[in-house]
Amino acid sequence: MSILVVGEQRDGALNQMSLETLAAARQMGVQLNLPVHAALFGKGAAQAAAALPAAVTVIEHPLLESYTADAASLAVRQLIEKLSARVVLFPHTYQVRDYAPKLATSIDRVLVSDVIAHQVDGAALTLVRQLFHGKVNAAVRFTGEPPFFASLQAGAYRADTLQAAPASVEGFTPQIAPEQVRSRPLELFRESARAVDLSAADIIVSVGRGIKDPENLPLIEQLAKALNAEIAASRPICDNGWLPMERQVGSSGQTVAPKMYMAIGISGAIQHLVGMKGSKIVVAINKDPEAPIFEIADYGIVGDLFQVVPALIEALKK
Numbered sequence: 001m002s003i004l005v006v007g008e009q010r011d012g013a014l015n016q017m018s019l020e021t022l023a024a025a026r027q028m029g030v031q032l033n034l035p036v037h038a039a040l041f042g043k044g045a046a047q048a049a050a051a052l053p054a055a056v057t058v059i060e061h062p063l064l065e066s067y068t069a070d071a072a073s074l075a076v077r078q079l080i081e082k083l084s085a086r087v088v089l090f091p092h093t094y095q096v097r098d099y100a101p102k103l104a105t106s107i108d109r110v111l112v113s114d115v116i117a118h119q120v121d122g123a124a125l126t127l128v129r130q131l132f133h134g135k136v137n138a139a140v141r142f143t144g145e146p147p148f149f150a151s152l153q154a155g156a157y158r159a160d161t162l163q164a165a166p167a168s169v170e171g172f173t174p175q176i177a178p179e180q181v182r183s184r185p186l187e188l189f190r191e192s193a194r195a196v197d198l199s200a201a202d203i204i205v206s207v208g209r210g211i212k213d214p215e216n217l218p219l220i221e222q223l224a225k226a227l228n229a230e231i232a233a234s235r236p237i238c239d240n241g242w243l244p245m246e247r248q249v250g251s252s253g254q255t256v257a258p259k260m261y262m263a264i265g266i267s268g269a270i271q272h273l274v275g276m277k278g279s280k281i282v283v284a285i286n287k288d289p290e291a292p293i294f295e296i297a298d299y300g301i302v303g304d305l306f307q308v309v310p311a312l313i314e315a316l317k318k
């Protein structure tokens with residue numbers, strides 16, 4: 001019995017959420033007294049395995065070179081059987097959303113998706129996931145026999161808590177017949193050249209409707225430059241076309257977990273908070289002392305952003 005983390009990589013580059021999933025698995029492993037294994041598949045998996053501080057199994061098969069849900073679910077299922085995995089954890093990525101429910105249902109199990117926390121009581125594992133755009137937290141417990149499947153929300157667990165651990169890499173070749181793969185992979189979807197991966201940013205300066213006019217955005221850009229930060233925004237800013245959609249943070253935008261998230265002129269609506277509450281430090285600048293963003297902020301500045309931001313830029317330049 002073990003906990004299996006099925007990570008994700010593309011062309012040898014590990015998806016950082018795999019490390020968060022490993023961090024969660026380690027916590028559960030201590031609490032449930034189970035060893036933790038990790039697995040990767042797809043072209044470049046052996047290279048990406050080096051970035052995962054764990055006992056990693058690289059699932060190797062020519063039919064895994066280009067991703068398909070059919071091949072991925074068949075392959076991971078065979079590894080689960082080989083390792084007698086009790087709990088199988090995935091990062092809640094688009095790819096996982098594609099194949100993990102198929103894998104779980106293929107052995108008559110469910111996938112508890114987008115988990116934000118867990119509790120262990122004896123040998124019982126309780127998972128917490130959000131409903132209604134984060135307004136309600138639901139505690140979910142598995143019934144029946146393992147394996148139990150769950151995917152973890154980006155930023156819910158911190159990868160920087162991962163302790164160094166003995167790492168090893170071994171191979172595993174599953175049995176997959178060509179006729180079992182019913183879809184034909186085409187070229188991977190690529191976002192426009194301007195697309196940014198905010199989830200990889202260490203510092204994010206995020207701007208909301210408090211900025212009032214797109215002509216004021218250069219002020220935020222100056223601050224972001226001074227902090228070497230990425231710019232993000234709340235939804236109205238992107239809906240208005242003031243910043244590209246790919247910079248939107250929240251339930252219908254990206255989920256981010258930087259070391260520092262600076263929310264400027266953002267009220268802190270729940271749909272925004274669910275996308276950034278995993279940030280290590282939240283700094284909020286808002287002229288309304290009652291703004292909900294202050295409830296989750298580590299540092300809050302109550303004031304007019306048009307006075308506070310220039311002063312911050314000045315101080316940073318010094």
Ligand SMILES: Cc1cc2nc3c(=O)[nH]c(=O)nc-3n(C[C@H](O)[C@H](O)[C@H](O)COP(=O)(O)OP(=O)(O)OC[C@H]3O[C@@H](n4cnc5c(N)ncnc54)[C@H](O)[C@@H]3O)c2cc1C
Nearest residue numbers: 208209210234235250251252253265266267271272287305
């Ligand atoms: C289905 C659904 C999905 C959604 N998805 C998202 C999402 O992914 N991301 C998202 O962000 N929102 C999302 N929303 C919208 C969300 O509900 C809020 O409307 C939005 O987050 C508000 O953006 P805001 O904080 O920039 O604007 P506002 O709520 O208008 O807040 C502006 C803030 O700026 C402050 N302010 C004004 N002037 C100044 C000044 N001079 N100095 C300092 N502070 C100032 C105000 O006090 C206020 O707190 C979604 C909504 C729905 C229904």
